Amino acid sequence: LSPNQHDQTLFEERHLRFISNLGKGNFGIVELCRYDPLGDNTGEFVAVKKLQPNKQSTLEDFKKEVNTLSVFHCDYIVKYRGICYSTGRLSMSLVMEYLPCGSLIHYLENNRHNVNTRRMLLFASQICKGMECLQSLRYVHRDLAARNILVASESLVKIADFGLSKIIPFDKEYYRVTQPGESPIFWYAPEAINELKFSHKSDVWSFGVVLHEIFNYCDMNSNPKKLCMQEIGYNVQGPSVSMHLANILKNNWRLPAPPNCPTKVYSLMMECWAYDFAERPCFSSLGNHIETIMQDERENPKG
Numbered sequence: 001l002s003p004n005q006h007d008q009t010l011f012e013e014r015h016l017r018f019i020s021n022l023g024k025g026n027f028g029i030v031e032l033c034r035y036d037p038l039g040d041n042t043g044e045f046v047a048v049k050k051l052q053p054n055k056q057s058t059l060e061d062f063k064k065e066v067n068t069l070s071v072f073h074c075d076y077i078v079k080y081r082g083i084c085y086s087t088g089r090l091s092m093s094l095v096m097e098y099l100p101c102g103s104l105i106h107y108l109e110n111n112r113h114n115v116n117t118r119r120m121l122l123f124a125s126q127i128c129k130g131m132e133c134l135q136s137l138r139y140v141h142r143d144l145a146a147r148n149i150l151v152a153s154e155s156l157v158k159i160a161d162f163g164l165s166k167i168i169p170f171d172k173e174y175y176r177v178t179q180p181g182e183s184p185i186f187w188y189a190p191e192a193i194n195e196l197k198f199s200h201k202s203d204v205w206s207f208g209v210v211l212h213e214i215f216n217y218c219d220m221n222s223n224p225k226k227l228c229m230q231e232i233g234y235n236v237q238g239p240s241v242s243m244h245l246a247n248i249l250k251n252n253w254r255l256p257a258p259p260n261c262p263t264k265v266y267s268l269m270m271e272c273w274a275y276d277f278a279e280r281p282c283f284s285s286l287g288n289h290i291e292t293i294m295q296d297e298r299e300n301p302k303g
């Protein structure tokens with residue numbers, strides 16, 4: 001075990017009782033379990049991410065994710081609880097707090113009528129704060145998308161799934177990945193599509209796409225992939241999609257404003273989608289800007 005793994009909280013596999021599947025993240029599926037050492041169903045619910053070693057992910061990657069999550073103590077990042085070694089220590093699982101309301105996509109699709117602009121902006125500002133926390137530890141998330149945001153309560157969301165996150169080397173401002181893998185290119189900044197360069201500013205681009213998803217209530221008929229493919233043309237398939245996407249972004253096409261989206265919010269998205277990463281805002285100024293718009297919404301509510 002590497003030195004800092006000695007302070008991991010160990011969950012014994014025999015006390016983890018499987019209840020249901022919660023979802024699929026990068027590098028593994030997530031299950032709802034009850035950790036019930038007393039065996040009397042009084043134990044607490046936990047979310048358990050089982051490592052699925054495949055071509056992309058190895059045990060090392062998974063241990064990095066465990067270590068990543070264990071160092072974050074932030075209200076807007078899903079809480080790490082500990083690890084569980086399976087018998088024979090062949091594989092391990094990551095144990096996290098269980099968030100009862102599920103993914104943001106699920107929540108917004110099902111609660112469209114009682115989520116107003118102010119609540120959307122509250123969620124956006126919380127995601128910003130979570131990203132500031134990641135940035136303070138030099139992490140780039142690389143897969144910031146509404147599918148990776150979880151709802152803890154009707155007024156709290158958290159960032160989840162750090163399977164693709166990387167630490168930016170101390171002497172650089174970006175992380176270059178070697179193989180693209182199954183990239184969520186419709187959330188990617190141009191420099192990430194073209195040069196596989198990832199930085200806090202490429203996470204800011206993805207944040208703009210998450211803002212777009214939120215203000216579309218995560219409606220699957222107008223999700224980022226659909227809207228981009230409409231523009232590119234459905235006859236385009238496979239690897240050339242990223243080249244076509246890079247071209248339309250180069251020619252200043254951007255995702256259209258969601259219906260009834262306040263002008264100030266759409267212009268914030270457009271700032272996140274500045275072609276030159278140096279012109280994109282940082283998460284702290286984005287957070288302040290969102291709080292200002294929330295203030296305006298409080299004074300003259302429209303939605």
Ligand SMILES: CCCn1cc(-c2nc(Nc3ccc(C(=O)NC)cc3)nc3[nH]ccc23)cn1
Pocket residue numbers: 022023024025026030047078096097098099100101102103106147148149150160161
């Ligand atoms: C982000 C991608 C990977 N992923 C993580 C989780 C996850 N889910 C939940 N709760 C959850 C999920 C779904 C539903 C539901 O009703 N579904 C129809 C209700 C509650 N708590 C979690 N704590 C840590 C991870 C995690 C699910 N997928």
